[in-house]
Amino acid sequence: MSLKYAAIRATFELLWLTGMPRLFRLLSHSRGVILTLHRVVRDAPADFSPNAILQIEPDFLDYCLERIRDLGIDIVSMDEALERLAGPRGSRPFVVLTFDDAYRDNLHYALPILHAHDAPFTLYVPTAFVDGVGQLWWQAIEDIIASQDAVAFFEDGDTEYVDTRTLAQKRDAFDRLYWRMRKLPEPERLALLKDFTAAYGYDLDRQCRELIMDWPELRLFAGDPLCTIGAHTVHHYELAKLPVEQARAEMIQSVDVIEAQFGLRPRHFSYPLGGPLSCGPREFELARELGFRTAVTTRPGGLYPHHLKTPTELPRVSLNGYFQKRRYVDVFTSGGLFTQLGRLMR
Structure with missing residues (x-):
């Protein structure tokens, strides 16, 4: 907490x-x-x-x-x-x-x-x-960070690898990515989300169907x-x-x-x-x-x-x-x- x-x-x-x-x-x-x-x-x-x-x-x-x-x-x-x-x-x-x-x-x-x-x-x-x-993006970035010992952050054509082995590192990575997405215009947030989830084979549509009622x-x-x-x-x-x-x-x-x-x-x-x-x-x-x-x-x-x-x-x-x-x-x-x-x- x-x-x-x-x-x-x-x-x-x-x-x-x-x-x-x-x-x-x-x-x-x-x-x-x-x-x-x-x-x-x-x-x-x-x-x-x-x-x-x-x-x-x-x-x-x-x-x-x-x-x-x-x-x-x-x-x-x-x-x-x-x-x-x-x-x-x-x-x-x-x-x-x-x-x-x-x-x-x-x-x-x-x-x-x-x-x-x-x-x-x-x-x-x-x-x-x-x-x-x-796109339940807030849950997607949690799921990906939870499953990885490091994650790649994409910004301005550059890739930065962030350690996520420890609980503290995972929390820091989540906070950083969450607030970056919150502050981006929606088209840019959607593009970043697409790149991030694709890099880890994360299926946003499947996640949505599993979590949300039809x-x-x-x-x-x-x-x-x-x-x-x-x-x-x-x-x-x-x-x-x-x-x-x-x-x-x-x-x-x-x-x-x-x-x-x-x-x-x-x-x-x-x-x-x-x-x-x-x-x-x-x-x-x-x-x-x-x-x-x-x-x-x-x-x-x-x-x-x-x-x-x-x-x-x-x-x-x-x-x-x-x-x-x-x-x-x-x-x-x-x-x-x-x-x-x-x-x-x-």
Whole structure:
């Protein structure tokens, strides 16, 4: 675990020990919180698993839903969350559950738990992923680095060989390649990803088909009364890096594809990656123009009545795989607390 996450864990411990989550729930004007989830998997991550932040264990999800309701917090749909924000102060606090990317493990492990707790949720779908031709590049570079004692980095026609024998070397290599890809324009990132994966015989399409649900599997969610299907672009590109017309097409085409598949037109949207590098005022306005009722970021914070004025730039709190201790659920569900933490982070 990096120093950053070690510091966050220490902060969580201090907040829990001092009773701050309960105090914020009592005194804050926050009405609720949207939780971000990705994967739900049984197996504990390997020592080198930089994407473990995206996965939690089924038992932890089960406990989270139980604890949320024990705290007197309701689990509601995205549409009901908006209604509650418009309602009078003093109503019960709420949590909205959201899952990004349509991972197959959501079907095998998350859905039975959600049914057992009668918990509504939103599933945001990147349609190329479900077609089996998406590029889960963050997982690809982890898989390659995990399997190699050295990797070749390609830049400006030059090749640099980087040692990845030790755990520390693997982490350094991942961080270097990950952030290089995050900062590149999308066409350049795609070219770099193609070269890197080809050098190691890594099949991105096969990886996508193994990790992501196909359309028949996803139909089980689309027909589930607990599930709200949301859009998540076609290719999971960072929209802020795209020309405006391409960004608009990524958003609207994902809606059109889902409507063609299921006969329902998503009204809710999730920005891929969702941070300041990935979306901003231009994308928020696009979501408004395209008629989305809500659109969610990954900026941390709680929900307040004022968010009714900006429903296409909603904050979320990541149910992070590095923090699967039961006492941390009290911290995750305190929207006001995460609003303050978000301000400190900015």
